[in-house]
Structures are given as C-alpha cells and as structure tokens.
Amino acid sequence: MTSSPTASGRRPAARKTTASARKKATQTAGPAPYGLLYGTSEAMQALCKQIGKVAPSMITVFIVGESGTGKELVARTIHDKSARADGPFVPVNCGAIPPSLIEAELFGHERGSFTGAIQSQPGYFEHAAGGTLFLDEVTEMPLEMQTKLLRVLEAGTFHRVGGTEEKRADVRIVAATNRDPQQAVQDNILREDLYYRLAVFPLRVPPLRERSGDIELLANRFLEVFNANQQTPKTYSPQALDAVRNYPWPGNVRELRNALYRAFIMADSIIELPPPGQPSGLASAKPTWRDGCLTLPVGTTLADAQRELILGILAHLDGDKRETARTLGISLKTLYNRLEAYQGKPVDEDEAAQ
Structure with a gap:
C-alpha cells in the first residue's frame, strides 16, 4: 500500500495498484479471457463489448450491480484497458469512511486544519493522479459531500481541507453502487445532478443467475487459482459440480468463490459439496x-x-x-x-x- 496515514492515525482503505503489478500477480493462473473478467455467457460478452468501447475514453463510468457481482473487477478492467493503465488504480469504499473524515480522505488536508491534523496529507484524488479513482458504493456518501464531489467533477480542481492552493484533479472517475441509482435519487440518497454527472456511461454488471454457463467456468477458474496457490492437484467430484450448477447463488460470484474455497480447504483430494441449498454448509451457518x-x-x-x-x-x-x-x-x-x-x-x- 502506498497511501500515507491520515490524521486519525489509520491508513486509507484504498489500495493503489498498477496494471503491470496485477498482470504479474495473475500469470501463474493463466491469462484472463477479457482483462480480469471471466464468462462466455451472452450477458458477459455484452458487458465486455461495452467496456471495450468506453475504456479508451476518459468519460466517467457508473457501474451498477448487485453485491458480489464483481463491480471492482469491472472497474479495474476499464482502467487496465485505458490510456491510464500504467497509472495507479485507487479504490475507495465511500460507505466505509466516517462522514466527518470523508472530505479530508478524498481531497487531503493541511496541517492544523482540524483537531489531530498534525501534518499535511494528500487525499485519494492526489494518490490516484494520472490513473483511475474508483468510488465504490458512492450512494452511501453523505449528501453534503456529494455536492463537493460534483463541484470537483465539474471544475476539475479541488482544495485540500484547510488549504488555499488549487489542485488539478488528474483522475478518471469510475463509480459504482449496488442500489438502483434512480430509486436512490427518488429516496434522496443520491443527488440527481451528481447521478447524471456520473452516469455519462452506465454499465450494468449481470448477476450470476443471468450468466448461464458461466458458473462452472468460474468454479474451474477458482479451482485453478486455489491449486496454484496451495500447490495441490485437487478436483471436484461430479456431485460437487452438480451442486454448483443447480444452486442459485444469491450472493453471486463472491458467494460462489467463498463456498468453493471452504470446500477446497476441507477436502483431501476430491472436493465435495452438499446438495443444492446448502453449498459447503454455509446456508446452515448463522452469525x-x-x-x-x-x-x-x-x-x-x-x-x-x-x-x-x-x-x-x-x-x-x-x-x-x-x-x-x-x-x-x-x-x-x-x-x-x-x-x-x-x-x-x-x-x-x-x-x-x-
């Protein structure tokens, strides 16, 4: 992580990575069919085609999809296929930052600008300079902060908290939400003007239930990665593959991967899964x-x-x-x-x- 600590003593939640670093990290498991995305279904092919059209441009992209569908992977693929691929990719979970800190986290702050600001610190906009800033769960951002974000998107400049120097926002914005954005506007959760500014090019990530044929492909892909990481030759039983195909996976790709990883850890050589409805016993386990x-x-x-x-x-x-x-x-x-x-x-x- 290359980000600096904030005034609160914690490091930003964002992770700054480059396309070359991600490529090196995935070489052992083989190349991805399309950037970081896997899938041969009609829905995924349509999504990849849209990404291919929008990635080379600099326009803002708004990704909409259910939790667990892989919105960050879509954002990373857009970045990797853009002219900014060699710059940083900085993902920020807007819902994870306390409202009192979000402005300083995004734009940075100067020393003495608020209690605890013992030194000047750059924000995510500066960390992402020359690359892509991914604003995940942007609908969780406080409305007051949405106004300030809109101003930056329109003007292309910003000030650190407590600062007077105007800084250029040299970033490409990709935003995402698991909500229906139009409903979020009606519910006064998302500003309508910010919505239209973000949704210059909207992308919908299909849920796993709409990706016929991709579930087994993803299961095999995950197994390749698990085996490569653990240096094992484990395989699925026919019953396990049947369970994978027949379960609806309401948690989408994230749920699929977690269930398979747990079954992989428990298996000696042949990976077994219980009948559909209780994959890897997760359906019966409760917090x-x-x-x-x-x-x-x-x-x-x-x-x-x-x-x-x-x-x-x-x-x-x-x-x-x-x-x-x-x-x-x-x-x-x-x-x-x-x-x-x-x-x-x-x-x-x-x-x-x-």
Missing part, C-alpha cells in the same frame, strides 16, 4: 452474538455481515437509533435507510431528521 462479540462463519457476505452488525448493535443499545448511528460512525439517515431495507418498514422521515 451469532455472544458476550457482546459477533461471530461470523466463513463465507458470510459483506452485506450480511453489515446487517448483523447494525441490527446487533441496535438491539444492544435498546433500540436507540441515534446512539447506534453514532457508534457505527454513520449518519442517522443512513441507518434508517438500512433498517428500512432490512425490516421492510418505511422510514419515519420526521424521526430520521431529528
């Missing part, structure tokens, strides 16, 4: 709370982990939503949106605005 600690089984998706964490802390705090939001480091509005999605109940707008 549990005990003595204030959350235990997550291997294979739990990020979305499920977040759900258990939010609902568990809310229960621990006796339903105090404001204190729950403060503990999680998110806005009260974001908490209400998550609870609405989890519980299927409409948000009390008056209570959320308090």
Whole structure:
C-alpha cells in the first residue's frame, strides 16, 4: 500500500495498484479471457463489448450491480484497458469512511486544519493522479459531500481541507453502487445532478443467475487459482459440480468463490459439496452474538455481515437509533435507510431528521 496515514492515525482503505503489478500477480493462473473478467455467457460478452468501447475514453463510468457481482473487477478492467493503465488504480469504499473524515480522505488536508491534523496529507484524488479513482458504493456518501464531489467533477480542481492552493484533479472517475441509482435519487440518497454527472456511461454488471454457463467456468477458474496457490492437484467430484450448477447463488460470484474455497480447504483430494441449498454448509451457518462479540462463519457476505452488525448493535443499545448511528460512525439517515431495507418498514422521515 502506498497511501500515507491520515490524521486519525489509520491508513486509507484504498489500495493503489498498477496494471503491470496485477498482470504479474495473475500469470501463474493463466491469462484472463477479457482483462480480469471471466464468462462466455451472452450477458458477459455484452458487458465486455461495452467496456471495450468506453475504456479508451476518459468519460466517467457508473457501474451498477448487485453485491458480489464483481463491480471492482469491472472497474479495474476499464482502467487496465485505458490510456491510464500504467497509472495507479485507487479504490475507495465511500460507505466505509466516517462522514466527518470523508472530505479530508478524498481531497487531503493541511496541517492544523482540524483537531489531530498534525501534518499535511494528500487525499485519494492526489494518490490516484494520472490513473483511475474508483468510488465504490458512492450512494452511501453523505449528501453534503456529494455536492463537493460534483463541484470537483465539474471544475476539475479541488482544495485540500484547510488549504488555499488549487489542485488539478488528474483522475478518471469510475463509480459504482449496488442500489438502483434512480430509486436512490427518488429516496434522496443520491443527488440527481451528481447521478447524471456520473452516469455519462452506465454499465450494468449481470448477476450470476443471468450468466448461464458461466458458473462452472468460474468454479474451474477458482479451482485453478486455489491449486496454484496451495500447490495441490485437487478436483471436484461430479456431485460437487452438480451442486454448483443447480444452486442459485444469491450472493453471486463472491458467494460462489467463498463456498468453493471452504470446500477446497476441507477436502483431501476430491472436493465435495452438499446438495443444492446448502453449498459447503454455509446456508446452515448463522452469525451469532455472544458476550457482546459477533461471530461470523466463513463465507458470510459483506452485506450480511453489515446487517448483523447494525441490527446487533441496535438491539444492544435498546433500540436507540441515534446512539447506534453514532457508534457505527454513520449518519442517522443512513441507518434508517438500512433498517428500512432490512425490516421492510418505511422510514419515519420526521424521526430520521431529528
């Protein structure tokens, strides 16, 4: 990681990588059919064709897809096939940065600009100079910050927090969300003007259930990587492949890989999977709370982990939503949106605005 520590003492969550480094890292497992993407289905071929058209340009791309579909791999492939391939690729999870820090994380800050800013630090825009800045889960960004991001996209310049020097935003923006962006606009989660600025070229990543024929291909690809990393000759049993083909994989490619990796670790030479509905036993394993600690089984998706964490802390705090939001480091509005999605109940707008 090449990023510098922030004023809070932690290093940015973004990882800066180059196309040549990723190519070297994947050589042992063979070349990918299209950049970092695998799939021969009609849906994936259509996606790859779109990427081939947009990658050489500098226009902003907005990637939409369910959790686990591989949105970051799509973003990396766009970067690798662009004129900026030799520059850095910096992914940023907008939903993982506390609202109070996101401006300093994105644009950097000068010494003394806020409590704890003991030295000047560049932000993600500067770390990604000459390359691509990938804003993942951009719909989780606070609305106030969305306004500032829009200003940077329009002007092409920005200032560090507490600074007066105008800096050029020498980055290509690729954004992504697992929400329906138009619904996010209607729900006042995503600014409409920012949506239209980001969605110059929208890309939809198909869920695994729409990629007929790709599941077995991906399973074999993962097995190649697992065997190469562990220097083993393990193989799937016919029953395991049947289970892979017949399970719907609601967690998409991420769930598929996690389930296969767990089965790979447990196997001696022949990899077995239980019947469809309980791949690798993951469907029967549940997150549990005990003595204030959350235990997550291997294979739990990020979305499920977040759900258990939010609902568990809310229960621990006796339903105090404001204190729950403060503990999680998110806005009260974001908490209400998550609870609405989890519980299927409409948000009390008056209570959320308090």
